[in-house]
Amino acid sequence: MELAGIDITKEPMEVGPTTHYVMGGIRVDPESQMSTVPGLFAAGEAGAGLHGANRLGGNSLSDLLVFGKRAGEYAASFVNEKGLGDIDPEEIHKAEQEALDPLKRQYQSTTLNPYKLQFELQDLLQDKVGIIRQKDTLEEAHKEIDELAKKAELVAVSGDRQFNPGWHTALDLKHLLTVAKACACSALARKESRGAHSRVDFPDKETGHWAKHTIGLRKGEDGKMEIVETPILEIPEKLQKIIEEQG
Amino acid sequence: MTTATFNIWRGDAAGGEFKEYKTELSEGMVVLDAVHQVQAEQAQDLAIRWNCKAGKCGSCSAEVNGMPKLMCMTRMSDLPTDAPITIQPLKAFPPIKDLVTDVSWNYEVKKKIAPFKPRKPDFEDGSWKMHQSDVDRIQEFRKCIECYLCQDVCHVLRDHHMHEEFIGPRFLVYSAALEMHPLDTEDRKEDLREAQGVGLCNITKCCTKVCPEGITITDNAIIPLKERVVDDAYDPLTRLVQLVTKKKS
Numbered sequence: 001m002e003l004a005g006i007d008i009t010k011e012p013m014e015v016g017p018t019t020h021y022v023m024g025g026i027r028v029d030p031e032s033q034m035s036t037v038p039g040l041f042a043a044g045e046a047g048a049g050l051h052g053a054n055r056l057g058g059n060s061l062s063d064l065l066v067f068g069k070r071a072g073e074y075a076a077s078f079v080n081e082k083g084l085g086d087i088d089p090e091e092i093h094k095a096e097q098e099a100l101d102p103l104k105r106q107y108q109s110t111t112l113n114p115y116k117l118q119f120e121l122q123d124l125l126q127d128k129v130g131i132i133r134q135k136d137t138l139e140e141a142h143k144e145i146d147e148l149a150k151k152a153e154l155v156a157v158s159g160d161r162q163f164n165p166g167w168h169t170a171l172d173l174k175h176l177l178t179v180a181k182a183c184a185c186s187a188l189a190r191k192e193s194r195g196a197h198s199r200v201d202f203p204d205k206e207t208g209h210w211a212k213h214t215i216g217l218r219k220g221e222d223g224k225m226e227i228v229e230t231p232i233l234e235i236p237e238k239l240q241k242i243i244e245e246q247g
Numbered sequence: 248m249t250t251a252t253f254n255i256w257r258g259d260a261a262g263g264e265f266k267e268y269k270t271e272l273s274e275g276m277v278v279l280d281a282v283h284q285v286q287a288e289q290a291q292d293l294a295i296r297w298n299c300k301a302g303k304c305g306s307c308s309a310e311v312n313g314m315p316k317l318m319c320m321t322r323m324s325d326l327p328t329d330a331p332i333t334i335q336p337l338k339a340f341p342p343i344k345d346l347v348t349d350v351s352w353n354y355e356v357k358k359k360i361a362p363f364k365p366r367k368p369d370f371e372d373g374s375w376k377m378h379q380s381d382v383d384r385i386q387e388f389r390k391c392i393e394c395y396l397c398q399d400v401c402h403v404l405r406d407h408h409m410h411e412e413f414i415g416p417r418f419l420v421y422s423a424a425l426e427m428h429p430l431d432t433e434d435r436k437e438d439l440r441e442a443q444g445v446g447l448c449n450i451t452k453c454c455t456k457v458c459p460e461g462i463t464i465t466d467n468a469i470i471p472l473k474e475r476v477v478d479d480a481y482d483p484l485t486r487l488v489q490l491v492t493k494k495k496s
Contacts, residue, residue, distance in 0.1 A: 159292025166291025
């Protein structure tokens, strides 16, 4: 309470919910932590979504320790086995140019500031894809995310490549928008309330159609995000045994 | 709404200068919030290192109006806004860019301190018995978040640049935690006296004053270490005995 400057034994304290964890992530194989892209590994908050619809406090630490270890070990053996592989120099060049674009545009008062877009995205997600969700505002969010994505292609930053947080923000923005879109897509599709996903228009947990383990999102043939519903898998026998033993 | 003026050091290893920025303050702001606001509005490439915004990661160390501080724990309402507020990088370490310094010297120093070497377990199940008072003594040293504000304020490092001869308050605290550990069997006294320069500290207590975790660095860590080192190396009676036993052999 040092920074809030209040004494909670004498006056009330204001508490509010806020976004602090993504309960979903890159789909990975549970043993190796490798994604569907060979050689791309993900663990912790970036990987899978181990915690279902509601992560309990403290659980992400054990998640990243266990699965971080696996990811590291499998990544090491993958590279030892497969080598570095051939990468098309053209693709590297293209990625490099894309990354440098915001710097080439050098920030002026008339250009788009990446920080400003990031703040707009934060406000948008808090308001419309936040704690309590519903169809019409989620649909608005979709449109607004698309508009922001168009603007994000034109952001400009000052300075050079050395320790430049503005440039990092510009680079992050593209991926923040992808994750934002994925959240909004899943939230709109899932017509029920479960864990931290609360829909005012569908307030109850639904045990029929939406008893799904995952909603997978991938880039469809038209370049748009596509939803793939995945049924809940049977619990492997050895895990079921452990659950029963633990009571 | 109050407007505050900041003089923020901009530059890199080759040199730099203070630049002036003005920004609007809002209620409850800390210095880090204000610097982030300046960054977003006027200086996108302003380099700062930060992470938790809660005084627990030790990343946002800088000198605010000449005092080593965690920017995230320094409230704007505690600073006078009638004059410009200066923010500069830690002086004891080489600058990388703007408010970011290269603190890697600290990591190298830490590697040279003899690690924890516990005695054999007291019981067959691999456990030990310790007195609560011995456990309690070292608890405060464990609060260190390695923000290096104590290293920055210490004149032995800051003004005399004796980085080769002196490990600084942070690592004296670290050594004290190991030396005073009830299970530890390692003897670090000679290292402390010779290579690590515990004698260079002349107990001005500046480190204790700036510690954001409130560790009583000088009184509880450094002075007891000095006493142990002196007892070991300079005790007249022991020296006499050593002299006699040496002659005999």
